[in-house]
Amino acid sequence: MSNVRHHAHHFDSAQAEFEASKQGLWVFLVNEVLFFSGLFVAYAIYRVGNPDLLKECHHFLNWKLGATNTAVLIGSSLTMALGVTYAQKGEQKKSANMILLTILCAFGFLVIKYIEYSHKFHDGLLPGALFHNHELTHPKAPQFFSIYFVLTGLHGIHVVGGIVVLFWIWIRTLKKEFTPEYFTPVECVGLYWHFVDLVWIYLFPLLYLAS
């Protein structure tokens, strides 16, 4: 594929196509926010309705691991942003490395999540009917862990999706398909990845630091 990119026939300039794709992604992110909204509503209901619920439950969440994951994701956001910057400047090599770093951070995040989950499974801190932990006696604790698992689970699925698209643009960058004129995919994947970070920025204090 050549470095000169011909825009699709229904746009009258590559610029117009870039703007359109980017806006499309923003609209997609709107839909993402509303997708998580239901869970935040449910969370709020249980939090406000049972003030002591989180006090009791968050002791059973490992805030150290949570904080580490926050740091990991923020780091990946930096590398992602740099990846976009270098792509815009046409520095393919650096861009590719930054994207690779982002992918590694994403895997790191998942590994830590896996450790957390396995502890929860071991302690029987499971959603709803599966819940069987004897130290945590709050009647609504099963619901709390339902929300915990669905929220972090869906976020986790978004991370996995992120890894897939990051990998895709990494390959394309290595193939030198992007130029200072055409880097739409990098930009869009970047936006998506920052959104994934955004969700976690709220999940961390809401789930782990609730006192």
Added chain:
Amino acid sequence: MSHHDSGHSKQEHHHHILPVAMAVKIWAALMVLTFTTVFVAQFDFGSLNFIVAMAVATLKAVLVCLFFMGLKYDDKQNVVIFTTSFLFLAVFMILTFSDLFFRGDVMLKKDEAFFKAASGPAKFKKPWNSTPEIVAHGKALFEAQCVTCHGAEGKGNGLAAAALNPKPRNFTAADGWKNGRKPSVIVGTLTKGLNAMPSFAALPLEDRWSLAHYVTNFGPNIDKDTPADLAKAGVDTSKDTLGAVESKSVPVEVIMERMAEDGKK
């Protein structure tokens, strides 16, 4: 909508490129904020913790949006689009709360009216003193509430008695009253419940007194409460009424149990 009046109008602003140094600064800021929020969470400032945590999170989110996601330099349309989503998230929350946190008589625990004759003015003066009226009232209550087990004559031979062990109290017999047959004691039993007999705390206190007076009348001899007993039962004889007549709230399980029993009758 100025320069968007036509989708085809050229927008010749070159892309803004986020400088590497700037990106690193933002990253540093985000890390600092993360440490702050974790640090604060180690102390208990009550509801303040939550406010701080949310404020910090929002600050971080804004930084990410403005710089990493480049909204600061982006087409204003996109800014509007993205903010809309939070507007509707708020609508979703607020209106759902307008139900969830304002349920009136719906939930059992809040539904005082669920308990029979829960409130209302006191019917009798000094209900700890046995009078024909109060005994008559007790009789009515007894026939509604007690005959199934204790039997119409208070012999403890009601329909359900057969199934019960120990057998329901026989009020006509003087024997077997561990705590004596004083009304105050019976009121206590009615409130706490005994063996198979559920708590009748749902009945207003003076109704429980009325019952007590009625059942003592079954017996061979009538025990009177000494002022000491009354004091022990927490009755202020100087007053005319027992004070608050609204029922003590009864734990949900008790009601459920009772309903289940009703079902079996």
Added chain:
Amino acid sequence: MFFVTEALANNGLPQQGSEYATRFDSLYSFLIWVSIFFFAIVVVGMIVFAIKFRNRPGWKAKNIHGHTLLEIFWTAVPTVLLLAIFGWGWMLYRDLRAFPTDAMEIKVIGKQWLWQFQYDDGRTLTGEVYVPVGKPVKLTMTSDDVLHGFFIPDFRLKRDVVPGMHGSIWFEATQEGKHQVYCTAYCGTAHSGMLASLYVLNEKDWNDWKHGKKINVAPNELPLAFGGSAAPSAAPQGGALSLVDQGKKLSQTKGCVACHSDDGSARVGPSYKGLWGSQVELADGSKVKFDENYVTESLYEPNKRIVKGFQPTMPTFKGQVSSEDINALIAYFKSLK
């Protein structure tokens, strides 16, 4: 087309069973007249314009872009009117939610697919409930399984019955006699069979009934689809009907007919027809004779031995049917050759 006029009587609303219903009906007829008015404006306008300004030689359309004043007018007027309607509706609704403290309370339990009514004296009725005329009655309702809806059209009164919650409604009946109760929240197979009859009794009947005496009020007009006509029972004991009739009536008032037909057609459960004395095949393949013992067991522990091809959904009737009732039911089953 007689039925149309008959159906449209009282704006197509059922009889007025309570004082609230009459106030409701005035709101309702107001809404109807407002609707007719606006409907007329739109449709008449449409027809008149269509004829007057039809395309014809010599006639040319005038291009009109709008008329601000007119547009403001038809925005403002409906707004005001709608707010008024809201206010009226809310005032009525508030009365529905203001529970009199002296209301007699009956507890209602909905289960698939019958209604149970518990009085404070411990009396439990299924599929029928008796209330005094002119006295406030409060129903506190909950469900054993799924959502149900308690609906008394004659009282213009409805509320969902939600498992795990207790919702209440209240009414003060003015119209003696029978009022139909429906389940309005879809609850599965026999949803449309989940009916009950609410009898409003005058003071004398009410006192008699309370003390278990026999009373005779307007007979239950349940159609055969729901188990044919049944006289209300002088609960808790049966009236002076023949044993077979008592059994038939019980099978209706206890809600059996929601699931068991007497004409051989299988509903949720097997039909009684020709069942008596036959060998019934059970889910586990074994056989059992449909006799007194099996009938009794099926009433007390319904899900112990299920007939092949049916689901274990029947609730227990322990404590709700006396041995006299069971004898009556058996006599009834025998009669269904």
Added chain:
Amino acid sequence: MSTTTHDSGSNYLNHSKGIMSWLGTLDHKRIGLMYLWTVLVFFFIGGVAALLVRYELIAPGQTIMSADAYNKAFTYHGTIMVFMVIIPLIPAALGNFFLPLQLGAKDVAFPRLNLASYYVFISGAALAVTTLFLNGVDTGWTFYTPYSIRTGTSATWVLMGAFVMGFSSIFTGINFIVTIHKLRAPGLTWNRLPLFCWALYATSIIQVLATPVIALTVFLLTLERAFGIGIFDPKLGGDPVLFQHFFWFYSHPAVYIMIIPGMGIINEIIPVFSRKTVFGYTAMAVAIFGIALVAFVVWGHHMFVSNQSDLANFLFSLITMFVAVPTGVKVFSWVATMYKGSIHFDTPMLYAFAFLFVFTIGGLTGVFLATIASDVHLTHTYFVVAHFHYVMVGGTLMAFLGGMHYWWPKMFGRMYNETLAKWTCLLIFLGFNVTFFPQFILGSRGMPRRYYDYLPEFTELNRMSTHGSWMIGAGFMIVAIYMIYAIYKGKVANSNPWRASTLEWQTPSPPPHDNFAVTPVVTSGPYEYHD
């Protein structure tokens, strides 16, 4: 308004051959047609279910099916008609075809996403319809808990289907929003935008904002069925009423996803056949947005008797009243548009008349249900069934048929049999009212909905309703026959048979592959007629 007249025999239909050239096409017109045919197939299935339901109800007691079969029949009717027919019907089929044409664009912003949305839709629909061959589903299209958790039927599949189809709807929404923002022809300013585009714009916004919530809701419900996460299940301490909030936060706006595009079509038809501009263009556009926004804050009026708090009842009843205001503005403006017009009675206009008639009834009966006291009596009864059929069938479907008759010559370059079309329109209109008007009375007299069996006093009205359903069924059959006949044998139509002035008529019929040889330049409003 500039017209581009280029005459080569090549158009989007014969531009490339072979089944693959359709299945893999990125042409919005072909994707629109594929949507159209698919949706119409589901419409047929849903319609058959409807006829079965009506036939069962022709008399009390069992007529043709068991209670369980009946419960499944009305569930499939509801689910198919809502998720697989009315929601994609106008936006995804007609919208896909005509939005770019009306904007003077060569295609939608993201043609690949557009094709993807079609296949996502197909797979979701497949998931849902498969259950027909398993043990079916009997929850009703509302999936209320806890019944939907307990029922042994294969509800999970349908929930999955709804989840997947949700994304096709979201993709279409994203696509349209960006297309309208970025791909309008030079000179096509916001205040020159055809009202059909405004309608699709508002619809797309609702699709993007509301659909994700139902996706999450059915996802949670699936988890509830699978693991018992206890959010909605009272047995595990969950709250069944919360489910209704989640469900209606989408499903009420969804009602406007269904009706607003219909309003858009009527907005196109009435000016064209009155030969004059629409009355109060701005008010019309604003009203569409008013409705779309209010749509998000009124969902609780479905729950007045659900045991939700009285505060919520107060708020929702109050806010709901304001839906009627913009709706009224639109209806009045449509009538006013005809004033001093020169009205042509072609089939599309007849459907517009029918629309005004039934939609007005549907709207006004909505006020009955918004008023809380009367809703307590009417909700869950046949009154509600009648009301939303007057809006959905009477409104959306009438508008859709109007649009089909209006745009058919553009889509296929052929005319249908005008006389036959007019008589069929009359038949459908009568059949519709015979079917659904009696249901208002059934409802107000107390017959609950979703009833397999009913008291004898309701018999005549039910029989009448069933007979009406046969008239509608026959009507749709006739339409299908003469429309398909028209594609092959109909007389050739010129590029602008109705002398309309919006851009889709400024290109040959059927339109060429890339719509416009020369990008048109817009110089005036959409409905400026000077004849």
